[in-house]
Amino acid sequence: MIWAAKNMIKYNTHVRMRVFILIWFGQLVSLIGSSLTGFALDIWVYQRTGSITQFTLVTISSALPLIVISPLAGVLVDRWNRRWVMILSDSGAALSTLAIALLITTNRIEIWHIYLATAISSTFNALHFPAYTAAITLLVPKQHLSRASGMMQLAGSATKLISPVLGGVLLGIIRIEEIILLDFATFFVSLMTLFLVRFPEINTVKTDDTKQVGRSSLLQDITSGWTYITAREGLLGLLIFMVSNNFFFNIFNVLFTPFVLSKTSTNVLGIIVSIGGIGSIASSLLISTWGGSQQLIYSLFGFQLLGGLCILFMGLYTSIPLLTLSIFLFSFGLPIIYGSNQVIWQRKVPPDLQGRTFAVRSMIGSLFRLLAYLVSGLLVEKIFQPLMMDNNPIAVSIGKIIGTGTQAGMSLIFIVVGCCTMLTTIAAYQYQPLRLVEDKLPDVIPTSKTSL
Incomplete structure (x- = not known):
């Protein structure tokens, strides 16, 4: 039997x-x-x-x-x-x-x-x-x-x-x-x-939260995803951490093309972007076959830190070989970051609440992505490029490393974005409910029937 x-x-x-x-x-x-x-x-x-x-x-x-x-x-x-x-x-x-x-x-x-x-x-x-x-x-x-x-x-x-x-x-x-x-x-x-x-049909394990929001008004249902997240410090910390670093990543993504084109040709840009794509595919294939780390939160922290370091290096060292290596490593980490984040949410949120909870994540992520798109150009043109003009005191000091002028303004914002990403990751690691989210917050496991 x-x-x-x-x-x-x-x-x-x-x-x-x-x-x-x-x-x-x-x-x-x-x-x-x-x-x-x-x-x-x-x-x-x-x-x-x-x-x-x-x-x-x-x-x-x-x-x-x-x-x-x-x-x-x-x-x-x-x-x-x-x-x-x-x-x-x-x-x-x-x-x-x-x-x-x-x-x-x-x-x-x-x-x-x-x-x-x-x-x-x-x-x-x-x-x-x-x-x-x-x-x-x-x-x-x-x-x-x-x-x-x-x-x-x-x-x-x-x-x-x-x-x-x-x-x-x-x-x-x-x-x-x-x-x-x-x-x-x-x-x-x-x-x-x-x-x-x-x-497949799933017999969901009902928690107190799912019982309370299971059959309620439309307004209560709309807010229930947010209520579920805020009631769990680990998930709320994970949401804030990912939204913050994705905001920095999106600023980098918006500025990457003009940054590279300020240094080289469109053909070289295409090669660099393709190598970055190869890095993402290699990482995705690795996860698909290997299955990933047992402690997903540490993989997430580690590759977020690596991503920030890569952006920092791209701001500091502008040679094409180093840019290419940095974008490969940055792109290699993205599937691991987003994949680890997604699996944690799938394990910790009951299936009958996942639509609402994932929609909240999507809404907040889209809002900050749009904000990153809107502020990126303003940050470069109104703040960072003027700071790196020859007559500015900041340009006199930092300019010895990254140069001065329009191109140096984008280099400076890459340095700032890279440092902010790393500091956010270090701060998130110090927050115990987030660091121990996989251990302290129980998995919500659906029980499947024997047929589809």
Whole structure:
């Protein structure tokens, strides 16, 4: 009987992982298609308008719905069937993509159509992210969550590496509306995989929190994700820590391209970015096969510290070989950071609260990402570049190391961002509820039935 029970568990684990891999593949294909469209539309908007402001508005129209809609989206994810939420979100994004292709084909496209379609697609993505992430907890056994997270990071890393190269090639061969229609076709791959499977039923272990918010008003449900986080010092500390360092990372990301272009050509920039992408893919593959550290919080701390150190070195030492090595190490750490963070949340939040809780994370993260985009240019142009002019006392001292002038202003902000990242990480390590979050906060383990 014991032997039969063990075989049944192994069979169920195999089936659930197979279902996850099928869904992951469909989402990967769709993600590549969406990234191709995003890349092509960004170029189309900039070439048509020649305006940096118009170009930036595309990013803002994508970020704002995530901030506004996420709280409600999280409630709907927890109330509805997560597979159908993913189907709905993919279908809505596909239709908005198709509408843009038709407008371009009929020569009726206006810039505001791009903003509107981006906002609509982003609204459906606000549903998709918490549904997909929470569904993984249902599909993947606890011992394989790190591998599943590695596969998700792999999908993102591969997309960032493939889409710009493939998009550039396709734009030289076919028209933009044909690229968008190709994206529309990739949605069918995603939808087909979702229609082919069923998610397992889970008997969730009910905590006092889930009992209190299980059936309540819509307003209570919207705030319940935040209430769950704030009631646990470790999770609240993790949220604040990740949002703070992601704010610094996003400032770095915004300024990295102009920083490198101030020192070298676009061809060299492309090589450096590609090497960074290889670092992310290598790290994601490592997690997918190895499964990650047993103490995820220490992996998170270690690679956040490494990331800050890499940014600091890029500000201090501007030679191309050191820049390339630094971006490789920085990119190598990102999947481990985000994967470790994600698995901790999946283990510590009950499945019937994950939609709301993950939506809160998404909303706050999107808000600070948008803030980083908005302040990055102002910080460089209004504060750091003036500080590094020849007649400034700060430029006289620090300029002996990093030089002076416009380029030195970006070097200085990299130094500041790198130091802030490391100091935040050191401070977070000193906060015991966060450092011991994996030990002190019990795992919330769903009990799966024997069939899908």
